[in-house]
Amino acid sequence: xxxxxxxxxxxxxxxxxxxxxxxxxxxxxxxxxxxxxxxxxxxxxxxxxxxxxxxxxxxxxxxxxxxxxxxxxxxxxxxxxxxxxxxxxxxxxxxxxxxxxxxxxxxxxxxxxxxxxxxxxxxxxxxxxxxxxxxxxxxxxxxxxxxxxxxxxxxxxxxxxxxxxxxxxxxxxxxxxxxxxxxxxxxxxxxxxxxxxxxxxxxxxxxxxxxxxxxxxxxxxxxxx
Numbered sequence: 001x002x003x004x005x006x007x008x009x010x011x012x013x014x015x016x017x018x019x020x021x022x023x024x025x026x027x028x029x030x031x032x033x034x035x036x037x038x039x040x041x042x043x044x045x046x047x048x049x050x051x052x053x054x055x056x057x058x059x060x061x062x063x064x065x066x067x068x069x070x071x072x073x074x075x076x077x078x079x080x081x082x083x084x085x086x087x088x089x090x091x092x093x094x095x096x097x098x099x100x101x102x103x104x105x106x107x108x109x110x111x112x113x114x115x116x117x118x119x120x121x122x123x124x125x126x127x128x129x130x131x132x133x134x135x136x137x138x139x140x141x142x143x144x145x146x147x148x149x150x151x152x153x154x155x156x157x158x159x160x161x162x163x164x165x166x167x168x169x170x171x172x173x174x175x176x177x178x179x180x181x182x183x184x185x186x187x188x189x190x191x192x193x194x195x196x197x198x199x200x201x202x203x204x205x206x207x208x209x210x211x212x213x214x215x216x217x218x219x220x221x222x223x224x225x
Contacts, residue, residue, distance in 0.1 A: 021195035025155075026165055028199070028206045029065055030056060032148065035206075036072050039213045042220060043135075046128045048121050049079045056165065063161030066152040073149055083120065084136045090116040099137035109133040110223075126223040134216045144212045148205045155198050159190070 033056050043049040054072045057064050088096050095112050098104045113129040121128055135141055155161065 018191050018195065021192065021199060022163070024199055025062070025160070025195060025202065028202045029062070029069075029165070031206055031210060032069050032152070033065075035210050035213050036069055036076075038217060039076060040072070042131060042213075042217060043076065043079060046125065046131045046220065047079070047083060051075055051079065058166050060165060061161060062163050062165060063156035065165055066156040066161070070149050070152050070156075073145060077145065080136050083132055086120040087113065087116065087132065087136065090119055099133065100139065102139065106133060106219075109137050113137070127220045130219045130223045131216060134219060141212050141216075144205070144208045148209045151198070151201045151205045155202060158198060159194050160198060 033054060037053045040049075040051045040053055044051055051072075054068050057068060087099065091099075091112065095115075098112060099109050110126065110129045110133050113132045114126065117123075117125075117129050117132065
């Protein structure tokens with residue numbers, strides 16, 4: 001038992017809670033890496049992009065890993081912007097507006113993109129058109145991706161940002177020291193509150209991101225049948 005536990009008897013329970021919340025945060029980070037790589041593969045395969053996959057930096061901090069995902073997503077957004085600009089240039093204004101209309105049927109949007117996708121990519125596939133519709137012609141998907149970037153930036157800028165992702169291999173007392181540099185009651189309480197606050201937003205953003213990209217991959221599979 002740490003010496004401060006005699007003064008703060010709730011500390012052992014709080015250490016366990018910090019450890020549990022840290023693991024949940026890392027699980028969300030890991031999922032975001034996986035989904036971003038899944039999206040990268042789809043873009044490289046069907047839109048001719050040349051994006052690199054990313055890996056979690058196990059000896060890095062939470063902020064460093066948040067930044068890796070953010071930078072990867074910004075590169076993805078830049079590629080999608082190129083496709084969007086090409087569609088806007090090649091399509092008649094009325095057809096381009098239909099791509100942005102959430103009331104328009106997805107099959108109709110794919111048919112619209114199919115008219116010009118060969119000019120943009122050099123070949124025409126229904127899978128490529130489906131990807132363009134889901135990722136370029138969908139304000140919903142764009143909003144979800146932007147929300148994830150915002151949440152990751154907030155986590156990186158918080159007191160959690162400087163925490164190493166690899167501390168889970170240590171004992172619980174060592175985890176707390178690595179995270180906080182001390183085991184004072186107020187610090188543990190602050191850490192728990194920070195984890196809880198950011199986890200609520202991160203879990204929500206991560207789940208929506210995962211769902212949105214899974215929809216893209218499922219649509220691609222359907223178009224390739």
